[in-house]
Amino acid sequence: xxxxxxxxxxxxxxxxxxxxxxxxxxxxxxxxxxxxxxxxxxxxxxxxxxxxxxxxxxxxxxxxxxxxxxxxxxxxxxxxxxxxxxxxxxxxxxxxxxxxxxxxxxxxxxxxxxxxxxxxxxxxxxxxxxxxxxxxxxxxxxxxxxxxxxxxxxxxxxxxxxxxxxxxxxxxxxxxxxxxxxxxxxxxxxxxxxxxxxxxxxxxxxxxxxxxxxxxxxxxxxxxxxxxxxxxxxxxxxxxxxxxxxxxxxxxxxxxxxxxxxxxxxxxxxx
Numbered sequence: 001x002x003x004x005x006x007x008x009x010x011x012x013x014x015x016x017x018x019x020x021x022x023x024x025x026x027x028x029x030x031x032x033x034x035x036x037x038x039x040x041x042x043x044x045x046x047x048x049x050x051x052x053x054x055x056x057x058x059x060x061x062x063x064x065x066x067x068x069x070x071x072x073x074x075x076x077x078x079x080x081x082x083x084x085x086x087x088x089x090x091x092x093x094x095x096x097x098x099x100x101x102x103x104x105x106x107x108x109x110x111x112x113x114x115x116x117x118x119x120x121x122x123x124x125x126x127x128x129x130x131x132x133x134x135x136x137x138x139x140x141x142x143x144x145x146x147x148x149x150x151x152x153x154x155x156x157x158x159x160x161x162x163x164x165x166x167x168x169x170x171x172x173x174x175x176x177x178x179x180x181x182x183x184x185x186x187x188x189x190x191x192x193x194x195x196x197x198x199x200x201x202x203x204x205x206x207x208x209x210x211x212x213x214x215x216x217x218x219x220x221x222x223x224x225x226x227x228x229x230x231x232x233x234x235x236x237x238x239x240x241x242x243x244x245x246x247x248x249x250x251x252x253x254x255x256x257x258x259x260x261x262x263x264x265x266x267x268x269x270x271x
Contacts, residue, residue: 006148010155017159017185018045021178024166029174037175039111040118041182044125052092052133059084059137067144077144078204085137086206090260092130093213094251097221099126101228102243108236121179128186135190141201142193154192158185209260216254220247 022041025034066072066080099106100123107119142151162185169177197203224247231239255261 003146003148006152009152010148013152013155013159017155017162020159020163021166021170021182024163024170025175025178028170033175036115036118037121037178039115040107040121041125041179043106043110044122044129048092048095048126048129048133051095052088055084055088055091056133056136060140063140063144074201078141078201081137081140082204082206085134085203086209088134088137089206089210089213090255092134093210093217094220094247096123096126096130097217098224098244098247099123101221101224102240105236105239109240118175120176124176124179124183128183131187131190135193138190138193138197138203138205141197141203145200147196147200150196151193154189154196157192158189161185161188212255212258212260215258216251216260219254219257220251223247223250 022034022038025037063077063080063084066077103119103122104116106122107116111118139151142148162181165181165184166178169181171177173180194203194205224243227243227246228239231242233239252261
């Protein structure tokens, strides 16, 4: 009960965090704006979740397996969490850059014509969920330390902030304001986790890999922008079909160029 009840509260608060913006858009702006906002929001959650879920589930199982060993060292667990954090960064960073550059084309491909104007919120919400899902690795330190109550407190703060900001920004900026408040409140959670784990099992963020992934994604964006401008066919699917493999190849080459892919990392060989 001590471990599980706060987790139940965490899931309830997370649900409110995800849903409150649409309730308040309905209240302040009506169903038309909800109809524009919801498809883009749901698309981000669905597609990004589909891409990152295998890593999240696999990492959870492996981290908890390591934590269950009798002679496990805290440093080993921190190294495992850090390595999974690194892999997540390397996967999610180019997705964010590509989605920001081609949000309009993505909406044109996957959303109905009446919902496509909401494409502007795709990179905003995506960045928030990138940060939120990143924190799932960091909070493993609290789960292992059986400090789930702290997780509940942190998500309650984020939910309260989200509702408060929505009350201000939605009447002013509509569904774009809701996207911005989602970004702020979702991004706050990993900051709280980073600070909150120091006392128990510090979350070691691979800052060097974060920087290299950012540089590589930026380098990837240069040819993509040039390619996008040179494609005369104004068909979203065609643009994505051409730019996606080009972006993937450029990003991988950039990772090698900045030295991120040198050597083989295996944190599990210690245990």
